[in-house]
Amino acid sequence: MDMKRAYYEDIELFKSGVIIFWTISLMIVLFTIPLYASNYYLYLFNLIMVHVIIAVGLNILVGSTGQISLGHAGFFAIGAYATVLLMTKLQVPFFAAIIIAAFISAFFGFILGLPALRLEGPYLTIATLAFGLAIMHIIGHTDIFGGRTGLMAPPLDVGVPKLGWSWILKTDVSKYYLILIFTIIMVLVAINILKTKAGRAFVAIRDSDIAAEVIGINLTIYKTLSFAVSAFYAGIAGGLFAFVLGFFDPVTFNLLLSIYFLVMIVVGGLGSVMGSITGAAFITYLMYALFKNVREVPYLGSFLVTISERWLTITGLDNMSAIALGLVMIGIMLFEPLGIFGAWIRVKKYWKTWPF
Amino acid sequence: MPVGQLLIEGLAMGACYGLFGLAVVIIYKTSEVINFAAGEMAMFSTYIVFHMLTVYNCPFWLAFLMALVFAAILGVLVQYIFLRPAKNPTLLGLIVITLGVEMLLMGLASWKWGAEGQAFYLPVSYKVTYEPISGFIVSEWAMAVFITAAVIMAFLYFFFKHTKLGTAMRATQQNKHAAKIMGIQTDMIFAFAWAFSSVIGVIAAMLLSAKAILDPQFMMEPFLRAFAAAVLGGLMSVPGVLIGGAIMGLLENFFGYAWPAWKPITAFVVIVLVLCVRPSGLFAKHYIKKV
Numbered sequence: 325m326d327m328k329r330a331y332y333e334d335i336e337l338f339k340s341g342v343i344i345f346w347t348i349s350l351m352i353v354l355f356t357i358p359l360y361a362s363n364y365y366l367y368l369f370n371l372i373m374v375h376v377i378i379a380v381g382l383n384i385l386v387g388s389t390g391q392i393s394l395g396h397a398g399f400f401a402i403g404a405y406a407t408v409l410l411m412t413k414l415q416v417p418f419f420a421a422i423i424i425a426a427f428i429s430a431f432f433g434f435i436l437g438l439p440a441l442r443l444e445g446p447y448l449t450i451a452t453l454a455f456g457l458a459i460m461h462i463i464g465h466t467d468i469f470g471g472r473t474g475l476m477a478p479p480l481d482v483g484v485p486k487l488g489w490s491w492i493l494k495t496d497v498s499k500y501y502l503i504l505i506f507t508i509i510m511v512l513v514a515i516n517i518l519k520t521k522a523g524r525a526f527v528a529i530r531d532s533d534i535a536a537e538v539i540g541i542n543l544t545i546y547k548t549l550s551f552a553v554s555a556f557y558a559g560i561a562g563g564l565f566a567f568v569l570g571f572f573d574p575v576t577f578n579l580l581l582s583i584y585f586l587v588m589i590v591v592g593g594l595g596s597v598m599g600s601i602t603g604a605a606f607i608t609y610l611m612y613a614l615f616k617n618v619r620e621v622p623y624l625g626s627f628l629v630t631i632s633e634r635w636l637t638i639t640g641l642d643n644m645s646a647i648a649l650g651l652v653m654i655g656i657m658l659f660e661p662l663g664i665f666g667a668w669i670r671v672k673k674y675w676k677t678w679p680f
Numbered sequence: 681m682p683v684g685q686l687l688i689e690g691l692a693m694g695a696c697y698g699l700f701g702l703a704v705v706i707i708y709k710t711s712e713v714i715n716f717a718a719g720e721m722a723m724f725s726t727y728i729v730f731h732m733l734t735v736y737n738c739p740f741w742l743a744f745l746m747a748l749v750f751a752a753i754l755g756v757l758v759q760y761i762f763l764r765p766a767k768n769p770t771l772l773g774l775i776v777i778t779l780g781v782e783m784l785l786m787g788l789a790s791w792k793w794g795a796e797g798q799a800f801y802l803p804v805s806y807k808v809t810y811e812p813i814s815g816f817i818v819s820e821w822a823m824a825v826f827i828t829a830a831v832i833m834a835f836l837y838f839f840f841k842h843t844k845l846g847t848a849m850r851a852t853q854q855n856k857h858a859a860k861i862m863g864i865q866t867d868m869i870f871a872f873a874w875a876f877s878s879v880i881g882v883i884a885a886m887l888l889s890a891k892a893i894l895d896p897q898f899m900m901e902p903f904l905r906a907f908a909a910a911v912l913g914g915l916m917s918v919p920g921v922l923i924g925g926a927i928m929g930l931l932e933n934f935f936g937y938a939w940p941a942w943k944p945i946t947a948f949v950v951i952v953l954v955l956c957v958r959p960s961g962l963f964a965k966h967y968i969k970k971v
Contacts, residue, residue, distance in 0.1 A: 392772055439952060442959040445771055446714050450911045451955060453904065454948035461945045579900070583779055590776050637794045643896075646787030653780030657773050658765050 335519045337512075354504060358497040366496040370568045372608045373507040374561050379588040379600035380514045381557020386586070387595035388518060389550040390530030391440055392449050395456030396585045399555040401577035402429040402459065403562020405469055408477050417484045426559030433555025437548030456582050464574035474573025477566045503564050510560060515597050517553065526550050527595075584611065587649065591656050593665025602664045610652070615645035684816040686933050692822035694929020695829040696888050698922035700906035701913065702832070703881035705921045708910075709853050710873040713763065713774045717781035719903025721758065721878050722885035723896060724785050725751040727793055729886065730800050730894055740803055744886070748879050755878030756871045763874075764867070790896040797893035806890055821890050828883060829922070836918055849873060901944070905932070908951045914961030924962065 328334045338344045358366060378400060385391055406425030410416040416424065439451050463469045480499060483491040493499055517523050525546045528536040537543050566572060584607060592603020614621065628644065660667050703722070707715045715721075725747045732743035758781055766777060806821035840846040851859040852869045860866050884906070885899055892898045909928040913920030928947050936943030954962065 386772065392775065439956045443955055444959075446708075446915060447911055447955055447959060447961070449714070449775065450908055451952045454908070454945070454952050457904070457948060458945045461942070465941045579904075583783075587776065587779075590772070594772070632791065636792045643787045643790040643795060646783045647791070648787075650780040650782070650784030650787060653776050653783065654762050657769070657777045657780070658762070661767075661769070661773055 337515065351508075355501075358500055363496050366500050367568070368609070368613055370496065370500055370503050370564075371612055372605050373503045374565045374568055375585075375588060375604040375608045376507055376601050377510045377564070378558050378561035378585055379592065379604035380511055380597055381554045381561070382585050383589045383592075383595065383597065383600040384514060384517065384526065384557070385550050385554035387589055387593075387600075388523065388530060389526040389547065391547065391550065392445075392586075393452040393551075393554070394449055394579070394582050394586065395436070395452035395454075395459075396554075396558050397577040397579070397581040398456040398459035399429045399433060399558035400562040400565065400581065400585075401463060401574070402432055402555075403559030404566040404572060404577075405463060405475065405562075406559070407563035408475050408566050409468070411481075412478050415486055417486070418480065418482050422560060422563035425563050426556045429559025429562070430552040430556040433551040433553075433558075434548050436555075437551030440551060441544060441547055453579070453582075456577075456579060460574050460577055463577075470573070472573060474571060474576075475566075477570050477572075480567045499567060503568070506560065506564060510557060511597060511601065514557070518597070522546065522549060530595075584649075587653055589663075591652060591663050593663035593668075596665045598668075599663055599665030606664065607649070607652075610648060611645055615648055684813075686937055687930070688816055688818055688822055690930040690933030691926055692819075692825045692929070693891075693933065694909075694926035695825050695922070696884055696925070697902065697906045697909045697928050698925025699829055699832060700881060700884035700888070700902060701910035701921040701925050702836070702918065703877040703884065704907055704910045705913070705915060705918060706873055706877040706880070708915050710849055711763075711870050713778065714771075714907075715877065716775060716778040716903075716907075717758065717785060718877065718881050718906075719885075719899035720782045720785040720789070720896075721751065721754055722881035722903075723899040724789050725754065725878070725882035726800075726885045726889055726894065726899075727789055730798060731793070733800075747882055747886075751878040751882040752875040755874035755876070758878075759871050759874035764870075786896050793896070795896055797895040797898075800889055800894040802886065802890045804890065821887070825887050828887065832880065832883070833918075833922065840918070845872065905947065908948060912951050912954060912961055914963040916961075917963045920961065920963030 333339075338347065357369060361369070378396065382393065382396055385393055403422075403425050406428050407418075407421050410421035410424060411418060436452065436455050440448055443451055464472050469475070480493040480502075481490050482493060482502065483489045493502060518526070525536065525541045528539070528541055529543065529546060529550075533543060536546075569576070588603040588607045589600050590603070591607060592601065593599025656663055662669070700718070700722070703718050704715055707713055707718075728750050729743045729747040732738040732746055733740065738746070762777055762781055763774070766773065769777070802821070804820045804824040806819040808820040809817050810820075810823075811817050840850060848859070848864045849869055849872070851862065851864055852866050856866055859869075885902075888902050889898065892902075905928055906925065909924040910921045911924070912927060913922070913924030915921075928951070931950055932943060932947045935946035939946070
């Protein structure tokens with residue numbers, strides 16, 4: 325069904341007029357959201373878009389290259405801290421700071437990619453996990469990073485304050501547009517990376533690294549490149565995350581956050597950009613909106629309160645989100661291992677040949 | 681520097697990590713699943729002991745036995761409900777399922793018992809100490825740990841070498857299909873491995889809880905250390921994981937004494953460095969990948 329007949333068909337951005345139509349509609353909706361969404365929902369949208377960026381990056385590493393990382397909260401933290409510190413300590417303008425921070429993060433990705441050349445499976449998992457923990461502790465024990473008390477993000481100035489040309493974004497609406505533009509660029513770049521020589525090399529490494537090496541793919545270059553690209557995405561996302569939150573401390577970037585990122589791409593669909601976007605949106609909504617105030621959910625909320633009063637503790641009800649997330653993770657793996665994207669492909673296939 | 685005490689404390693901690701690492705290794709050996717939920721399964725069973733002690737005022741030995749039974753049932757249930765239905769799972773898929781079980785159990789425990797810490801006392805305390813050789817202070821807790829570890833090791837050795845079930849487990853590990861042809865019910869073996877691992881996990885968790893406050897996350901850090909110890913030992917060998925645990929405990933204690941601020945991560949960093957030199961752990965047999 326999705327057969328490609330020419331190279332150009334494989335690399336074109338929009339496969340058909342229908343896709344162009346829906347993409348433009350989505351863009352219109354996204355750009356007009358501040359007109360009809362309340363401030364709380366804008367905050368949620370900002371968070372979703374930050375998570376979309378990191379999920380897209382993580383999917384390049386896990387979904388396309390097949391290297392499991394449980395340490396992406398570390399790269400995320402590097403992005404956030406580097407951006408804020410460059411802006412406050414060295415007065416670097418915002419755009420330069422976030423790019424430099426992303427490159428610092430990419431450098432750490434490169435470093436972590438080196439042991440990944442020798443490790444695989446559970447051994448790689450423990451190495452990335454150790455990296456995430458190490459970053460969290462190093463930040464927590466160093467005074468320049470604010471220690472355990474955390475850091476406050478400076479006012480988001482997108483101009484160049486040193487030249488007296490400053491433009492401070494104060495409201496959630498203006499931050500929304502900034503993050504939206506970043507997200508669109510990063511997603512477009514990701515879609516295109518997967519269609520280049522490097523992207524195809526990643527997929528070859530995922531399917532079989534020995535075979536990839538035999539056909540002339542340099543594993544050293546492409547495995548570390550994949551880690552670096554993924555860490556670059558995490559760095560950008562971290563820099564934006566710092567301003568969405570406004571205040572953060574080392575505990576923000578704990579192991580659970582790395583697990584959430586992994587869950588986002590698994591739920592969305594491994595190896596697909598659209599999958600990471602839907603997965604990030606779905607999980608973020610679940611974690612930060614639906615189950616944050618589960619008591620206010622109609623019917624379900626009062627039902628859960630009754631249960632908790634009867635047999636369990638009412639204070640523990642706030643931990644519902646962990647239960648829901650666990651069930652989503654298990655359910656997806658058992659019933660739809662390809663995630664939301666896999667379900668979408670199935671639906672599409674069914675309707676394409678519908679009467680037959 | 682009180683070398684003797686650091687040595688004994690480190691070895692005791694290491695024995696705990698090694699025991700808990702055994703829970704990871706037993707499952708990995710039979711079914712090649714890394715059980716990220718091991719920590720939370722043990723945590724949940726420890727809460728059962730806590731519940732029996734505080735709500736029903738059971739004597740400790742009864743609560744402990746009940747927890748072992750509960751842990752075995754929990755292990756079988758997790759394997760039966762969550763892992764068996766997975767069709768042709770990948771490594772990542774299995775990791776995600778076990779992480780999901782971890783989240784689920786953590787959420788359930790904090791729903792039932794609240795997220796705040798609870799006071800939980802073992803009959804053995806690490807504050808009661810003896811000094812058989814001067815300079816080597818042994819606490820009651822450390823002795824309990826050493827005895828438990830020795831008993832479990834002896835039992836495992838006997839079990840894997842001399843019982844029918846143990847032999848069947850080893851056969852399943854070597855070749856699942858051949859074992860099936862030989863008449864071994866491999867599904868039963870997997871369920872048994874999970875129950876077994878869960879029971880060892882809860883024993884290790886009980887010992888570790890003496891040094892921590894009982895809350896729904898108290899097994900997360902020890903689990904990571906135990907997992908690291910198991911990886912260091914090669915994830916496949918039973919003596920390897922205990923040696924890995926001992927290395928982990930000693931490193932942590934000595935580095936922790938020298939640089940207290942960096943105690944939580946030094947051992948991890950060392951392990952990653954070791955893995956860079958020997959990618960499949962210290963005691964794994966030479967690793968050949970199937971193409």
